[in-house]
Amino acid sequence: MEIFKAYDIRGIYPSDMNEDIIYKIGRAFVQLIKKENPSKKRLTVVVSRDMRLSSPSLAKSIIKGVIDSGADVVDIGLSSTPTFYYAVAKYGYDGGLQVSASHNPKEYNGVKVVRAKAYPVGLDNGLDKIRDMCSEGNFPEVKEKGKVSKRNDILKDLVKYSMGFYDFSIKPLKIIADTANAMGAVDLEALFKELPCKLVKMNFKLDGTFPAHQADPFQDKNVQELKKKVVDEGADLGIATDGDGDRIFFIDDKGTMIEPAIIRGIISKVVLEHHPKSKICYDIRPGMITKDMIVENGGTPIVTKVGHSLIKEKAIKEGAEFAGESSGHFFMKTEYGFFETPLITALVIMDMVSKKGKISKIIKPLRKYFHSGEINLEVEDKEAAIEKLKEKYSDGKVSTLDGISVEFDDWWFNARPSNTEPLLRLNLEARTKARMEEKKKEILEAIKE
Numbered sequence: 440m441e442i443f444k445a446y447d448i449r450g451i452y453p454s455d456m457n458e459d460i461i462y463k464i465g466r467a468f469v470q471l472i473k474k475e476n477p478s479k480k481r482l483t484v485v486v487s488r489d490m491r492l493s494s495p496s497l498a499k500s501i502i503k504g505v506i507d508s509g510a511d512v513v514d515i516g517l518s519s520t521p522t523f524y525y526a527v528a529k530y531g532y533d534g535g536l537q538v539s540a541s542h543n544p545k546e547y548n549g550v551k552v553v554r555a556k557a558y559p560v561g562l563d564n565g566l567d568k569i570r571d572m573c574s575e576g577n578f579p580e581v582k583e584k585g586k587v588s589k590r591n592d593i594l595k596d597l598v599k600y601s602m603g604f605y606d607f608s609i610k611p612l613k614i615i616a617d618t619a620n621a622m623g624a625v626d627l628e629a630l631f632k633e634l635p636c637k638l639v640k641m642n643f644k645l646d647g648t649f650p651a652h653q654a655d656p657f658q659d660k661n662v663q664e665l666k667k668k669v670v671d672e673g674a675d676l677g678i679a680t681d682g683d684g685d686r687i688f689f690i691d692d693k694g695t696m697i698e699p700a701i702i703r704g705i706i707s708k709v710v711l712e713h714h715p716k717s718k719i720c721y722d723i724r725p726g727m728i729t730k731d732m733i734v735e736n737g738g739t740p741i742v743t744k745v746g747h748s749l750i751k752e753k754a755i756k757e758g759a760e761f762a763g764e765s766s767g768h769f770f771m772k773t774e775y776g777f778f779e780t781p782l783i784t785a786l787v788i789m790d791m792v793s794k795k796g797k798i799s800k801i802i803k804p805l806r807k808y809f810h811s812g813e814i815n816l817e818v819e820d821k822e823a824a825i826e827k828l829k830e831k832y833s834d835g836k837v838s839t840l841d842g843i844s845v846e847f848d849d850w851w852f853n854a855r856p857s858n859t860e861p862l863l864r865l866n867l868e869a870r871t872k873a874r875m876e877e878k879k880k881e882i883l884e885a886i887k888e
Contacts (some may be wrong), residue, residue, distance in 0.1 A: 465504020
């Protein structure tokens with residue numbers, strides 16, 4: 440059952456992920472939430488899907504699994520992950536199943552699983568039980584099957600909610616967006632209908648074969664055309680979204696990607712204006728500018744492990760108002776739950792550009808640290824490599840929250856093992872480019888020794 444990953448379920452269709460296994464996932468999920476809600480006579484589960492070619496058939500099978508277990512289904516159809524989260528959370532449903540494989544290549548499909556309030560279900564809090572039930576395949580007969588109803592009003596509601604989250608005042612900006620033929624297109628299209636901006640659309644036609652490029656803006660090759668178009672057309676801002684629309688990235692007016700750590704810092708500042716002294720979470724990958732901006736604006740910075748489910752769980756536990764992950768996940772505390780809110784993130788950034796002018800000028804003073812980018816190293820013994828670094832840099836401020844992080848006055852790094860591959864992931868940051876290059880070379884040599 441290798442399709443059960445740390446935060447979701449994913450595999451190649453139809454060899455690993457198919458109608459048979461996804462039917463069992465639907466059945467097992469209902470068993471799980473029935474045990475957790477013994478006093479509730481009738482459970483309701485939201486089901487949605489992305490635009491992958493196998494998604495309609497897989498969604499049909501998972502719906503059958505849910506209703507065969509006696510729970511009702513609210514089918515919201517084609518939907519981004521944030522719209523799916525909002526549906527589960529706002530309307531008080533008991534959980535949700537999203538058929539999607541996010542930014543994975545076209546051959547893949549999968550399932551994101553959430554409880555009530557869109558609380559994530561990972562291997563450490565329920566996905567393991569679903570996996571075991573699927574392996575055993577013994578599902579009880581139910582007297583009364585569930586019913587299916589459809590809803591198509593969720594996105595309109597989400598846009599209205601996002602527009603009213605803060606007092607936004609957005610000018611007629613020129614925005615270029617590349618949604619990689621994926622679900623972000625649906626959400627951005629709906630949002631921009633309510634804005635005075637000129638939206639120039641790139642790759643907005645939904646297509647599960649990803650004809651333009653992979654739906655992962657975290658990889659620079661996937662945003663090259665967007666960067667060029669922003670400059671060529673004299674746009675104020677570029678926006679890129681991933682396969683299921685839960686990650687969002689921004690390109691400045693000079694065609695440069697704005698580091699998620701800076702976006703995170705900007706949003707932290709706005710959040711702290713509305714909620715003074717609140718807690719804000721961010722993952723352990725170096726992004727010192729985030730910490731600086733949280734502290735400067737009177738907030739409490741809280742570092743978390745890497746992984747969107749882990750950061751979400753920690754933020755909920757801490758009562759944080761906002762959290763941001765280095766890979767482009769930005770989460771807000773809403774009155775319904777705590778989940779990714781890329782539309783609110785986009786509105787905050789556009790509002791700032793409307794009020795303060797060119798974003799390249801706004802962020803120039805914030806680009807004061809030099810980052811190595813995430814370096815993936817093939818290492819046979821990940822633990823031994825981490826121990827070696829721990830020993831070598833023991834004179835720094837050491838943390839073992841997620842792999843190893845060491846902080847010195849003018850540079851800092853994190854090296855952590857991949858959950859899924861024989862890789863060590865290194866992120867390093869320094870106050871000067873020369874120091875960053877010097878220390879990057881030093882660490883890479885130390886790992887190879």
